[in-house]
Amino acid sequence: MxxxxxxxxxxxxxxxxxxxxxxxxxxxxxxxxxxxxxxxxxxxxxxxxxxxxxxxxxxxxxxxxxxxxxxxxDPGLAASRLRRRRARLESSWRFDAARGRIEDPERAAATADAAELAERLATGHSxxxxxxxxxxxxxxxxxxxxxxxxxxxxxxxxxxxxxxxxxxxxxxxxxxxxxxxxxxxxxxxxxxxxxxxxxLPFASPDLAADLGPTTVVYGANTHSAGLVMWDRFHGGLDNHNAVILARSGAGKSYLAKLEILRSLMVGIEVAVIDPEDEYARLAEHVGGTRIPLGTPQGRINPFDLGEGEDALTERALFLHTLIATMLGPLEPGPAAALDRAILTAYAEAGITTDARTWSRTPPVMADLVAALHADTDDPDTADLAHRLAPYVSGSRSGLFDGPTATPVRGHLVVASLKRLPEELKTVGMLLLLDALWRRLTDPRDRRPRMITVDEGWVLLQDPVAAKYLFRLAKSARKHWAGLTLITQDVGDVLATDLGRSVVSNAATQIVLRQAPQNLDAVAAAFGLSQGERHIAATAPRGDALLLAGHHRAGLHALAAPEEHAIVTSDPAELAAQHTDDGHDDSGAGEGPW
Missing domain, CATH: 3.30.70 (Alpha-Beta Plaits)
Structure with a gap:
């Protein structure tokens, strides 16, 4: 039975x-x-x-x-048994040597180990x-x-x-x-x-790191009954940067929004570069600032001067970087002509190297084109002016056809790139990163800040913009700031030197489910064990690995119902919320969408 x-x-x-x-x-x-x-x-x-x-x-x-x-x-019994073991090994070796047999390498290694162990036992070291x-x-x-x-x-x-x-x-x-x-x-x-x-397994599935006043709860630990709490701005980390890597639909934006929402609660100022307008509802609920690039409300004037002794020189250098991104790398002749035109545009606005003039209204891109047209002595200026014309009065003028409309300030700034054409998204990201960098380096206002770049692979595809992002990743810590890079095209990011450098300069790494073609690259880049590799390959939606040096933990994104209603991007849930608010979702008289 x-x-x-x-x-x-x-x-x-x-x-x-x-x-x-x-x-x-x-x-x-x-x-x-x-x-x-x-x-x-x-x-x-x-x-x-x-x-x-x-x-x-x-x-x-x-x-x-x-x-x-x-x-x-028992020490006495152990020593006696070890002596007998050594005697058997030595006897076997001598028996084989007397008959001319080849020495057994395994037996030789066992004899050497037994002799070493006997010495350690005799001296009390083991x-x-x-x-x-x-x-x-x-x-x-x-x-x-x-x-x-x-x-x-x-x-x-x-x-x-x-x-x-x-x-x-x-x-x-x-x-x-x-x-x-x-x-x-x-x-x-x-x-x-x-x-x-x-x-001995001196390890725990729970993080054992120093936690400070900016600690954020990321979710529930998937290997214990505890919570995964992490403080990117405390605990002796090399920097405050983070990367969130996942395949499409794995829940990376959901986790990023949760981190932003909880970071705001502990006093961290956050700015988001949002390619798909996914963070608009979050900004609306917390009273943040929205900058829709490509619209009259979303203009950012690249000629705006910042603070510092070399503000004018820094602006001129950034304008060189920006225009190289817009038009491609410039030869020495056109670059010199552009430099003269930039200084001329500032001079026409009454701004010179005298710091007392820097509070005056700065020029705009149209003033730069006018300065190029006025410089008739250099044949390169006419070509530059024609190439910049679409950004002033043509199809690409939405970014530059006026002064800054919405200042980049507030506890949460969400800059949307959705209304920008694909050809201008890299330029828009560069404008935003520059405006945010000037905000970070303002010595009059020091506080913990976080810059989140969603779909960062778009910026890393452009060499000039990737260098700017790398500079931000390297220097943000000096200004009490952290960069968060979110991407689904992990292979493209890790395939470039600058992309790998940005990832390697992130002390906090969050890995959600990976596509099979990216799994080997992710496992090699982050030193994943076989168990962690299995998690990265099979993790359900919302599950992730948080890696920070020797600190490693599995987590599941955990949100309260009120938080979930704010950060979800599920179309069915959003439609249900829209109906509950009293709006008519029938779509009668409209298109199929």
Whole structure:
């Protein structure tokens, strides 16, 4: 009769009389209520190990119960057994040498290890222990259990660990991995102090970092019952930058909006470069500033002067960078002509190198084109003026046809690029980054700030704009600011030197589910273990890995109902909210959208 039949009737889920689970014992696995488990015995270990060498097993994304049983040896008995072991090895070596046989390299290595261990025991630098390591794998069905066991054994083999199933001792194996401190299997190996210390799992799924006044809750820990709390502006990090990498639909924008919303609550000033107008509702709910580039309300004049002793020179240099992005790299002749025209446009507005003139109304792009037309002595100026004409009075004039309409100021600034044509989005991003940089470097207003660039691969595609973004990533920390780069085209970002540099200058890295073609590049760039790689390949929507040096945690984005209503971008939920607000969504008399 099966043990299940003795414990309870077939129709019951457990033993009500005994108060415990019903167990069905098989040759290799157990059925515990509605789940199944199988125990693997570790029989072979790698010859050399480093600290936390078994971390890949402990961070396996499936459910594993790992038990390490350590029993100390009596010193006198250990020394006696070691002497006999050395005598057998030495005798075998001499027997083979007397008959002219080739020396066995494994036996030679064992002899050297035994001699070294005997010396460490004699000097008191080490002790001997019996160590037994067992892994109990859990799954909901026998088929899933077989697949999980195969995955675990493959992972163990990659670590040079030999495992065998506890055949006909499944119940003993399950008991050995329960928190009872008993080892009914008794399948231990002799190890010294160093090997035992390297095997101890001094790790926790919860982050153990210094937290400060700008700590943000990112979500629930997927490997424990705790919360993942992180402070990008505290804790001795190299910088305050972050990257959020994911495939389309993995939940990266949702997580970024949650971070922004909670950062505002702790006093962090946030600016967002939004390519698809996804952050407009967030700005509306928190009273932020919206800058819709490409509209009369979204103009940013690149000629606006900032603060500092070299404000005019810095503006002239930025205008060179901006126009090189608009027109392409300039030859030395046209670049010199452009420089003269920039200074002339400022001079016509009454602005010179005298700082007392910098408060006057700055020129606009049309004034620069007029200065180029007026410089008839240089043949390069006419060509430059014609190439800039579309940005002044043509189809691309929406960005530059007037002074700045909305100042880049406020606790939340959301700059939308949705109304800009594709050809102008890089230019718009560059204008915004420059305006935000001037805001960051203002010495009169110091506070923690965060700049979020959604779909950052668009900016990294342009060499000039990528250099500007790299400069921001390198220097933001000096001004108590952090850059957040969000992208779904991970391969394009990691394929360029500047893209890799921007990513490597992010102390906080958040990896959501990755596309298969990008998985190898992401795993190599962030040093993901096999378990972390598996998470990056199979994570459900909203799950992520937070990586910051040796701090690593799995998280699931967790939002309150009020927060979810603000940050969601699900079309069905937005339509339902629109209807609940009293709007008519029938679309009668309108197009199909």
């Amino acid at each position: 099966r043990l299940r039949d003795r414990l309870r009737p077939r129709s019951e889920k457990g033993s009500a009389r005994l108060g415990g689970p019903a167990i069905e014992i098989g040759p290799r696995h157990l059925g515990v209520d509605d789940a199944y488990c199988q125990t693997l015995i570790v029989t072979g270990y790698p010859p050399e190990v480093h600290a936390a060498w078994a971390q890949s097993l402990l961070t396996y994304p499936g459910r594993i119960d790992a038990a390490l049983h350590i029993t100390p040896h 002790k001997l222990f019996t160590c037994a390591l067992y892994l109990t794998v859990h799954a909901p069905t026998p088929e899933a259990l077989a697949a999980e066991v195969e995955h675990v054994r493959t992972l163990a083999a990659s670590l040079l660990i030999d495992t065998v199933p506890a055949t006909f001792r499944a119940l003993h194996g399950w008991i050995a991995t329960l928190p009872l401190g008993t080892d009914p299997l008794s399948m231990g190996r002799t190890m010294d102090t160093d090997a035992i210390a390297a095997a």
